[in-house]
Amino acid sequence: MAGIEDLKGEPVPLEESAAELAPDLTAAAVDVVPPALVAQSMGQYMRAWWVRVRGGDAGVLPVVLALVGVSLVLQIVSPRGLFLSPGNIVNLFIQSSVFIVLAMSETFVLLLGDIDLSVGYVGAIGGIIAGNFVQPGLDWPWWIAIVIGLAVTCVIGWIYGLIITKLRLPAFVVTLAGFLFYFGVMIILLGASGSVPISSTVLVNQEFLYGIVNTNIDPTLGWIGLVVIVLVLGATIWLRDTGRRKSGLVAPPVGLTVAKIAFLAGAGIVVVAICNVNRGTFLPIAGVPWVVPIVLAVLGVWTILLERTQFGRHMYAVGGNAEAARRAGISVDNVRTVAFILCALTAGIGGVIYLSWQGGISTNINGGQLVLYAVAAAVIGGTSLFGGRGRAIHGVLGGLVIGAIYNGLYLLGLAIQWQLIATGLVLLAAVAVDSLYRRGAGGVARA
Amino acid sequence: MTVSASVGESAGPAASGEPLLKLRGISKHFGAVQALYQVDLDLPAATVTALCGDNGAGKSCLTKTIAGIYQADEGEIFFEGSQVHIRSPKDSAALGIETVYQDLALADNLDIVQNMFLGRERKGRFFLDEDDMEKAAAETLAGLRVTTVRSIRQPVATLSGGQRQAVAVAKAVMWNSKLVLLDEPTAALGVAQTQMVLELIRRLKDHGLAVMVISHNLNDVFEVADRIAVLRLGRMVAQDNISAFDRETVVDFMTSGGSNRGVAAVGTQAAL
Known part of the structure; x- marks a missing residue:
């Protein structure tokens, strides 16, 4: 009987078929094809890309523009042009890191059309538990402390997943309950002193945790690391794209492959160069803070998980059409449960970074604001609130925008109320863009 | 009778x-x-x-x-x-036996290849084997003379109703189905697209x-x-x-x- 074998007869290369477009293929449907997938040359690519931008789906373009715009405005209005000074840019990376990691954590559940309102306090609990294990008396190895903290957050996420999938409760309500519950748990964990400090200079493990954010990579080592990263990633991209071009698969033009690698190298050089400028006033301070490669590692691992593995594919499928996923034999409940575990795990990583950044966690931590910033960062970066669309990189870019606003308004001496107002407006703009895109895509689907 | x-x-x-x-x-x-x-x-x-x-x-x-x-x-x-x-x-x-339901069960946010292999992805040791899946999907579509899609890497959301039906049918016949x-x-389709789908049925x-x-x-x-x-x-x-x-x-x-x-x-x- 007919199967793939029988259907192979007279293969018609799909690329040729573009010439004989059927009349039912509307212009709109052609226009929104992702440019990298059809273009044969750079010129075609740029045109296709521009058409798509006008159609409302610009990928990461809006958030990159927002980042540039916010940076320029803050540079102009900040006293003595302080905003884009090397010292402040490093500061910005550090301040953004918690928002970035929490935004990546939120991405997992946003992809399914869910939300986790408790990542702020769940992350804090992960950080506090890690911090508790390096207190005097216990003084466990730092990495065991981190593993225990993250294991606890994983269990929290797993319980969320069970409640949401078995009891069929909306994630919004379950995690709102979790927000209050874990706020309370956090206060209990912090005990009478109301804080877990890790600022000891005697205890090696405390010092190490503190150093995650507050120490820098030796400038030379920074350059070496950059070269290694660019070589590995560049070679991967190059081999994949040329391989696909050779076997006649859909692939970007050579120019775009080169441009991607060049951009990667260029961005890396700028970041390392800025971080390696001496930013100390009395003693020389230079180098990339350790938190930067840590955030990039989280980005890398989650990007591979989401975009290169079967599980990641299933997450997108469940977010795009849960019924289709179910009929395709995907266990929607399992995917959802694992998404909540990954969300809580990543929140725990954010909590450890927060612990390191602040030299401890106290009851002053504002888990409510953190979760709002996390969701805002993910959405500003391009992740949809309605599920099915989102990448880890969106969390990074959106987190940088939030960090820039946070940092810039602080430089201007404007108090928290203005940060909140500015962030609120940016979030509204991001959701509006998201919603417009969805309407645009829907219109095409009906065409 | x-x-x-x-x-x-x-x-x-x-x-x-x-x-x-x-x-x-x-x-x-x-x-x-x-x-x-x-x-x-x-x-x-x-x-x-x-x-x-x-x-x-x-x-x-x-x-x-x-x-x-x-x-x-x-x-x-x-x-x-x-x-x-x-x-x-x-x-x-x-x-x-494969069934193509009226709602087609396609994920709009995934592209044609991803939809055709949904739930039955091919993988290497760790990662998805995109190249292999894309080749097989292209062969199946070509065998069915589904040549109106511009790229099999376009999201299904960008397809017309007839094309979506064609993708759903192609997805169904990929698996040695009998x-x-x-x-x-053809319920939701215009005249030209209905013809395309009927042609596809004849080809099956x-x-x-x-x-x-x-x-x-x-x-x-x-x-x-x-x-x-x-x-x-x-x-x-x-x-x-x-x-x-x-x-x-x-x-x-x-x-x-x-x-x-x-x-x-x-x-x-x-x-x-």
């Missing part, structure tokens, strides 16, 4: 021997509602069978029984001559697949079907070669369960 009650074991299609799928005496009820009553149905290979019937006649129920979503209360199912038990969609897929059930494949037949099309649209039925089976209130009231019917008789069977227009003589089985 063969009225279902009179179909005996000997009434199989003359030309191709045993039909690929044979249902005998299938009954299904939901509480007090008898959805299917003693339904017999033959689906021969390389043949398009149209399943017609008014709303609530039991078309969807019968389809879901074949697809394994429902299990019949009574009756037997024979696949390639031997009796089978279809207890789940997995069972039907293992036999080579029988494809299509639920209202040319590849030797058995096809069952559920359709309200008698124009489409008479254009593409080789056989017609008519359900009315859960009973198979007529089932025969297309030449035994015309539009009026089909409508008569759908609405009143019989026809006195004399086009087909009840009780004879036309050769396929």
Whole structure:
């Protein structure tokens, strides 16, 4: 009987078929094809890309523009042009890191059309538990402390997943309950002193945790690391794209492959160069803070998980059409449960970074604001609130925008109320863009 | 014309021997509602069978029984001559039965390749084997002459209705399927796109697949079907070669369960 074998007869290369477009293929449907997938040359690519931008789906373009715009405005209005000074840019990376990691954590559940309102306090609990294990008396190895903290957050996420999938409760309500519950748990964990400090200079493990954010990579080592990263990633991209071009698969033009690698190298050089400028006033301070490669590692691992593995594919499928996923034999409940575990795990990583950044966690931590910033960062970066669309990189870019606003308004001496107002407006703009895109895509689907 | 009650074991299609799928005496009820009553149905290979019937006649129920979503209360199912038990969609897929539902079950945010391999992704040791999947998807689409999509890496959201139907059908035939059930494949489509989908159905037949099309649209039925089976209130009231019917008789069977227009003589089985 007919199967793939029988259907192979007279293969018609799909690329040729573009010439004989059927009349039912509307212009709109052609226009929104992702440019990298059809273009044969750079010129075609740029045109296709521009058409798509006008159609409302610009990928990461809006958030990159927002980042540039916010940076320029803050540079102009900040006293003595302080905003884009090397010292402040490093500061910005550090301040953004918690928002970035929490935004990546939120991405997992946003992809399914869910939300986790408790990542702020769940992350804090992960950080506090890690911090508790390096207190005097216990003084466990730092990495065991981190593993225990993250294991606890994983269990929290797993319980969320069970409640949401078995009891069929909306994630919004379950995690709102979790927000209050874990706020309370956090206060209990912090005990009478109301804080877990890790600022000891005697205890090696405390010092190490503190150093995650507050120490820098030796400038030379920074350059070496950059070269290694660019070589590995560049070679991967190059081999994949040329391989696909050779076997006649859909692939970007050579120019775009080169441009991607060049951009990667260029961005890396700028970041390392800025971080390696001496930013100390009395003693020389230079180098990339350790938190930067840590955030990039989280980005890398989650990007591979989401975009290169079967599980990641299933997450997108469940977010795009849960019924289709179910009929395709995907266990929607399992995917959802694992998404909540990954969300809580990543929140725990954010909590450890927060612990390191602040030299401890106290009851002053504002888990409510953190979760709002996390969701805002993910959405500003391009992740949809309605599920099915989102990448880890969106969390990074959106987190940088939030960090820039946070940092810039602080430089201007404007108090928290203005940060909140500015962030609120940016979030509204991001959701509006998201919603417009969805309407645009829907219109095409009906065409 | 063969009225279902009179179909005996000997009434199989003359030309191709045993039909690929044979249902005998299938009954299904939901509480007090008898959805299917003693339904017999033959689906021969390389043949398009149209399943017609008014709303609530039991078309969807019968389809879901074949697809394994429902299990019949009574009756037997024979696949390639031997009796089978279809207890789940997995069972039907293992036999080579694929169903394309009216809502198509495509994820809009995924591209054509990703949709065609949804739930059955090919992987290397750790990661998805995108190149392999893309090649296989391209071959299947080319084999079906689905050449109007500009790139198989475009998201399904950007496709027209006819193209989406084509992708859903291509997804169904990728898996060495032998029988494809299509639920209202042209219901939401314009004229040009309907033609494209009907052409696709003919191609499935040319590849030797058995096809069952559920359709309200008698124009489409008479254009593409080789056989017609008519359900009315859960009973198979007529089932025969297309030449035994015309539009009026089909409508008569759908609405009143019989026809006195004399086009087909009840009780004879036309050769396929």
